[in-house]
Amino acid sequence: MLSSSSFPVPPSPAPLINRCQTISELNQIHAQIIKSSRSSSHPLILRRLVALSPSHGFTIHLYSRWLSSSPHLQTLRLSLPSVLKSCGRHSSVEQAKQIHGQILKAHFQLDPYVSNSLLRTYFELGEDEIAWRVFEKMPQRDAVSWNSAVSGFVRSGHFGFARRVFDEMPQKDLVSYNSMVDGLMKWNRCDLARELFCSMEEKDVVSWTTMISGYVLNFRPKEALEVFREMLSSGVEPDAAAVVNVLAAVADLGFPEEGKWVHAYLRRSNIKLNSEVLGSALIDMYSKCGLVTNAYNVFRSVCDGRRVGDWNSMISGLSIHGLGQEALEIFEEMERNKIQPDEITFIAILNGCSHSGMIEEGLYYFKLMKDKYQIEPRLQHYGCLIDLFGRAGLIEEAMRIIGEAMPMEPDAMAWKSILSSCVKYGLVTYGEHAATKAIDLAPQDSSSYVLLSNIYARNKQWEDVERVRELMREKRVQKVPGCSTVMIHGKVHEFIVGKEMGVGCREVVLSKLEEVISRLKMEGYEPDVTQVLVHVGEGEKEGLLSIHSEKMAVAFGLLNLEEGSSIHIVKNLRVCCDCHSFCEVVSKVYNYEIVLRDQNRFHHFKGGSCSCKGYW
DNA sequence: TTAGGGTTAG
Numbered sequence: 001m002l003s004s005s006s007f008p009v010p011p012s013p014a015p016l017i018n019r020c021q022t023i024s025e026l027n028q029i030h031a032q033i034i035k036s037s038r039s040s041s042h043p044l045i046l047r048r049l050v051a052l053s054p055s056h057g058f059t060i061h062l063y064s065r066w067l068s069s070s071p072h073l074q075t076l077r078l079s080l081p082s083v084l085k086s087c088g089r090h091s092s093v094e095q096a097k098q099i100h101g102q103i104l105k106a107h108f109q110l111d112p113y114v115s116n117s118l119l120r121t122y123f124e125l126g127e128d129e130i131a132w133r134v135f136e137k138m139p140q141r142d143a144v145s146w147n148s149a150v151s152g153f154v155r156s157g158h159f160g161f162a163r164r165v166f167d168e169m170p171q172k173d174l175v176s177y178n179s180m181v182d183g184l185m186k187w188n189r190c191d192l193a194r195e196l197f198c199s200m201e202e203k204d205v206v207s208w209t210t211m212i213s214g215y216v217l218n219f220r221p222k223e224a225l226e227v228f229r230e231m232l233s234s235g236v237e238p239d240a241a242a243v244v245n246v247l248a249a250v251a252d253l254g255f256p257e258e259g260k261w262v263h264a265y266l267r268r269s270n271i272k273l274n275s276e277v278l279g280s281a282l283i284d285m286y287s288k289c290g291l292v293t294n295a296y297n298v299f300r301s302v303c304d305g306r307r308v309g310d311w312n313s314m315i316s317g318l319s320i321h322g323l324g325q326e327a328l329e330i331f332e333e334m335e336r337n338k339i340q341p342d343e344i345t346f347i348a349i350l351n352g353c354s355h356s357g358m359i360e361e362g363l364y365y366f367k368l369m370k371d372k373y374q375i376e377p378r379l380q381h382y383g384c385l386i387d388l389f390g391r392a393g394l395i396e397e398a399m400r401i402i403g404e405a406m407p408m409e410p411d412a413m414a415w416k417s418i419l420s421s422c423v424k425y426g427l428v429t430y431g432e433h434a435a436t437k438a439i440d441l442a443p444q445d446s447s448s449y450v451l452l453s454n455i456y457a458r459n460k461q462w463e464d465v466e467r468v469r470e471l472m473r474e475k476r477v478q479k480v481p482g483c484s485t486v487m488i489h490g491k492v493h494e495f496i497v498g499k500e501m502g503v504g505c506r507e508v509v510l511s512k513l514e515e516v517i518s519r520l521k522m523e524g525y526e527p528d529v530t531q532v533l534v535h536v537g538e539g540e541k542e543g544l545l546s547i548h549s550e551k552m553a554v555a556f557g558l559l560n561l562e563e564g565s566s567i568h569i570v571k572n573l574r575v576c577c578d579c580h581s582f583c584e585v586v587s588k589v590y591n592y593e594i595v596l597r598d599q600n601r602f603h604h605f606k607g608g609s610c611s612c613k614g615y616w
Numbered sequence: 617t618t619a620g621g622g623t624t625a626g
Contacts, residue, residue: 047617078617080618081617081618084618085618112618113617113618114618115618116618116619117618118618119618119619120618120619142618142619143619144618144619145618145619146619147619147620148618148619149619150619150620151619151620152619154620173619174620175619175620176619176620177620178620178621179619179620180620181620181621182620182621204620205621206620206621207620207621208621209620209621209622210620210621211621212621213621213622214621239621239622240622241621241622242621242622243622244621244622244623245621245622245623247623248622248623251623276622276623277622277623277624278622278623279623280623280624281622281623281624282623283623283624284623284624285623307623308624309623309624310623310624311624312623312624312625313623313624314624315624316624316625317624342624343625344624344625345624347624347625347626348624348625350626351625351626354626379626380625380626381626382626383626384626385626386626387626388626411626413626414626416626417626600626
């Protein structure tokens with residue numbers, strides 16, 4: 001450790017302060033500054049302190065100490081934004097109000113620089129009404145004040161107010177437009193956002209990134225990529241934030257071609273690859289596109305092993321590929337390297353355990369999280385435990401988590417997790433109970449109804465199946481149609497249940513499928529006709545089942561790709577049992593590898609078996 | 617330097 005005397009304070013200590021990476025480094029410089037009684041450096045110290053995000057208590061302590069030494073007004077003025085920022089970040093409403101009082105006492109409310117910080121802090125604390133009063137009472141509003149009000153209301157979800165402030169603004173600049181476009185996107189109004197964006201005379205990298213992230217947010221990754229291409233041709237150079245969003249769009253789509261191109265673009269660009277979150281975005285993109293080896297290579301080469309997010313992305317990537325053991329090894333390496341795991345790390349770990357059927361390990365890490373790392377398990381962690389037991393068929397243990405172990409009320413997701421395990425193991429009574437709870441909590445979510453009706457159908461309770469259908473009609477719940485996409489020679493083809501394909505395409509695909517199914521039957525494949533929502537004649541049912549979107553995608557792949565190659569499919573819902581065994585047999589009989597990403601995870605079918613080993 | 621876009625999550 002360096003002694004404080006080895007840090008002579010230069011004429012301007014700013015560069016030294018900003019270079020501090022740890023609180024103790026900062027403390028040493030602080031000691032020097034106090035000795036040289038250069039109190040004008042206090043605001044810089046405070047700003048760096050907040051950037052290093054220590055405890056809020058420490059920030060307040062330091063600030064109060066300065067306050068009691070009656071600093072110059074200018075010193076106080078420059079310190080206020082940092083202290084307020086800390087209050088906002090640590091949800092300290094009372095402290096913020098106290099500082100508000102001090103501001104009024106010193107008449108700083110006349111100063112937009114100070115009032116704007118106050119405004120932002122109240123929005124961040126969820127105190128919209130106070131924020132609005134501060135805004136209304138401001139004797140002088142500058143561009144920052146107006147823009148803070150717009151973005152404050154956008155963030156808090158009061159879009160109506162954001163629009164009003166935006167419309168009333170005396171002068172709009174780029175920041176105002178970008179905030180408004182962002183608000184429209186967050187409010188799911190892609191069309192209006194696009195319109196406003198197009199009307200802008202000047203667009204900077206933030207404007208383009210706002211559009212890209214907005215489309216990603218609204219589950220429209222294709223449009224996000226189109227905007228990125230437009231951006232490149234318009235001559236605006238992307239930065240790290242832009243690329244992170246583009247990678248998120250590629251990860252959503254699930255086909256790596258575009259992602260590889262973005263990665264190559266990054267290497268050529270001036271963007272620093274190991275900066276901030278780019279590494280974890282790349283890892284995530286490769287894992288979600290099925291290339292977990294590429295993800296691993298990025299993790300080893302691009303990332304420096306210091307950011308918890310990189311580790312989390314890697315663990316989560318291995319987990320969704322069913323590589324639970326490998327995920328645990330990465331976690332152990334993380335512990336050896338003294339990287340502090342966070343709550344996301346444990347969600348990824350627990351998810352990995354549940355996708356690999358590792359019950360003992362899952363329970364061990366759940367305990368480790370609480371005991372060693374003092375991370376209080378949240379709803380999501382309990383959800384993972386429920387999933388862990390449920391997937392393994394241990395429904396009673398899963399129910400015990402809900403009934404006894406967790407201190408909070410289960411959400412719809414927890415009940416749906418129980419429900420889908422009941423479908424898998426044919427447990428009608430538990431399934432009915434879980435479905436009732438899930439529907440209660442999320443009445444518009446069609447999946448609970450569909451799962452319940454599948455349990456009944458499997459048990460041949462056709463009247464109950466009809467009852468569920470009636471309930472759906474009553475509540476106007478629309479079933480989400482299954483959709484599978486497959487990439488053939490660089491072009492994405494989409495198959496949606498109940499939606500017409502291109503002219504002639506349907507006939508070709510269906511006749512191929514028919515041929516495939518009859519060949520598979522000779523190899524022992526028996527279509528499982530129980531997972532159909534509608535009760536119809538046996539022959540008809542088989543027909544309905546055969547058009548699940550992933551089957552069409554497989555048939556299309558067989559038609560267009562050479563034997564021995566890999567068919568890469570992305571599906572929006574969870575794969576059903578029948579399609580799962582269909583893919584298994586296809587991979588053996590036809591000698592194709594099938595890589596299928598469903599709603600939850602990856603299935604790699606090869607030589608008649610699947611990497612998920614039945615855990616999905 | 618008080619205002620706008622940023623990864624990992626059952």
